[in-house]
Amino acid sequence: MGDKPQLMHGVCVCLGYDGTGFHGWQAQPGLRTVQGMLEEAIDEMGIEHGPVRGCSRTDAGVHALGQIASFAAAIEVPPEGWTSGLNARLPEDIVVHDTQPCYRRYNPRFHAAYKRYRYLVRCGQQRDPLIRKQAWQLGPKGMRKDVERRGVRIEDYLDVEAMKAAAAHFVGPHDFRAFRQSGDQREIVVREMFEVNVVPDWNGRPDLVAIDVVGNSFMKNMVRIMAGTLVDVGRGWLTADAVPAMLREDADRNDAGQTAPACGLMLVDIELARFDGPGDAFDRPTEGEPPQRPQKVMPTPPVK
Known part of the structure; x- marks a missing residue:
């Protein structure tokens, strides 16, 4: 043998x-x-x-x-x-x-220096079967309570300006313990978000809203709970000013918004950190291996 x-x-x-x-x-x-x-x-x-x-x-x-x-x-x-x-x-x-x-x-x-995720939300009276597996679809039941039941504009479903105000609170290093799955009990819960943007009319489609999140690390279901919370703000179920309290050490999963469906979430790209030294605690070169890191791994595909 x-x-x-x-x-x-x-x-x-x-x-x-x-x-x-x-x-x-x-x-x-x-x-x-x-x-x-x-x-x-x-x-x-x-x-x-x-x-x-x-x-x-x-x-x-x-x-x-x-x-x-x-x-x-x-x-x-x-x-x-x-x-x-x-x-x-x-x-x-x-x-x-x-x-x-x-x-x-x-x-x-x-x-990973950072990861970029995108969450798509579609607003419309009728469902779009061609995008059902790539976006969370808000139908007539998802309309805002403070507007007439027209259902032909994003504004009938989501207050985008309120969502943008809420998203701004996520940027920076924060305690995200309230934005993880209840069963996730890891001790380190501080994560840094570099960008959290709410983009209406995404990709030229007036029925789509994109939530772009860029951060250094994420916990289980974290982006989906962030997206669900922003949608709750857009619907008027939560206020933008309520978000800072969700980022405190004494917050828990019940303080944040709902968990958005998995279908709307996409990992867009990952930026890998560069290293000057020959190795680190995880990956030290063995004898005979050259003291160098790989180049930046590769450019990720263009984002449509």
Whole structure:
């Protein structure tokens, strides 16, 4: 029986996926996940490899345009070989945009300078079946209580200016314990948001509102609860001035707004931090490995 091959070659990939048919990113026995499908595709290439490590563990139903992942492989394959080989074996709801070499123990989860998420909300009397899996659709029942029941403009559903005022409170370092799933009991709850923007008429569509969130790290369901809270403000169920109290140390999940549906959320892109040193506590080069970090992993796909 031969020795187990050493996994000496690091691979970093940028990929996108429609999260509708997945039980999230992380591999789970008996469930269809993005990590699981990617590992199966590598297996089908006949290459020994380690576990695939994703930068963001997206939840079930959440989409990605620019997810970053890495793994170690037993043999060296040119980047274009990885890209074409994986895409030939992956299902139609996942695509690898680009591939580059990296350290074999490189884990992008610990090296993200920021992550950008976008949440889409659609307002209209009639549902749009073509966007039902990419946006939270507010129908007639979602209209504001303080307007006549016309339902033909975003303003009939959401007070966008109030949402913008509420979004401004999220920017900066804050205690986001009220904006995490109740079962998430991690001790470190301070996160820094660099941008939180509410964009009406998104992509030229008068029925769409985008909520763009850029931050250094996120807890489970955090962006969805932020989006749900902003929609509650837009509907008049909460006031913008109520948000600061949700960001206090004594706040809990009951103080924030609802959790928005997963279908409207997309991981847009990830900026990986640059490093000047030869390694860190997670990834120190072993003897014989060059003392260098990979270049910025790759440009993520253009945002439409």
